[in-house]
Amino acid sequence: MGRPRSINRDKVLDIAERIVREEGATALTFDAVAKAAGVTKGGLQYCFGSKDDLVAAMAERWVEGFDAEVARHTPPDATLSQRARGYVTASACIDEATQTKLAGMLVSLLQSPRHLDQARRWYADWLKRLEPGSETERRARAAFFAAEGAFFLRSLGLVEMDQDKWDGVFDDILSLL
Known part of the structure; x- marks a missing residue:
C-alpha cells in the first residue's frame, strides 16, 4: 500500500489567492480550488475544514x-513615528494585484463574525501602538489612517x-512622518 498523498497547504493557498485575484471572491469554492490544485474536495476539506477556514488561512498568511x-522597515527599538513609517512603507509596497486579492479576501472574511473580530483585534493592536500623546504621534496616527484609506x-x-x-x-503620507 502506497503512502497517502499529502496536500501542500502553501500551494493550495497560492491557487486560492489566484482564483480570488483573477475571478473574484465569489469564484472561491472548494470545488474550484480542488480542481485547480489537482486534489480531491474531501482532501481539501480534511486540510482546511471549511471554506471559511481556507479564507482565514489565506488572510493569516498575508497578515x-x-x-x-513592517518589521523589515522598522528598527527594533522604534519610536511611535518609526513604527508608523514602517507600516506606511510596507503598505506602499503592496502592488495592485495583491490589493485586488486582499479586497476579495476581506469581503469574504468580514462576512464572518469570527473573522471580523480577528480583523478588529489586529487593527486595535496597531492603534494601541499608535496612541497619540504629542503632535508627532498624532501625525503618525494620521499617516496610518491615510495609508489604510489609500489601500482600501x-x-x-x-x-x-x-x-x-x-x-x-x-x-505624501510619508512626509507626515
Whole structure:
C-alpha cells in the first residue's frame, strides 16, 4: 500500500489567492480550488475544514507576511513615528494585484463574525501602538489612517490609481512622518 498523498497547504493557498485575484471572491469554492490544485474536495476539506477556514488561512498568511514586511522597515527599538513609517512603507509596497486579492479576501472574511473580530483585534493592536500623546504621534496616527484609506480606496476600485500616482500618494503620507 502506497503512502497517502499529502496536500501542500502553501500551494493550495497560492491557487486560492489566484482564483480570488483573477475571478473574484465569489469564484472561491472548494470545488474550484480542488480542481485547480489537482486534489480531491474531501482532501481539501480534511486540510482546511471549511471554506471559511481556507479564507482565514489565506488572510493569516498575508497578515504574517505583511507584519514581517513592517518589521523589515522598522528598527527594533522604534519610536511611535518609526513604527508608523514602517507600516506606511510596507503598505506602499503592496502592488495592485495583491490589493485586488486582499479586497476579495476581506469581503469574504468580514462576512464572518469570527473573522471580523480577528480583523478588529489586529487593527486595535496597531492603534494601541499608535496612541497619540504629542503632535508627532498624532501625525503618525494620521499617516496610518491615510495609508489604510489609500489601500482600501484603490483595492475596492473606488479610485483608479496607477503606480506613479500610488507612489506619489505614499510619498505624501510619508512626509507626515
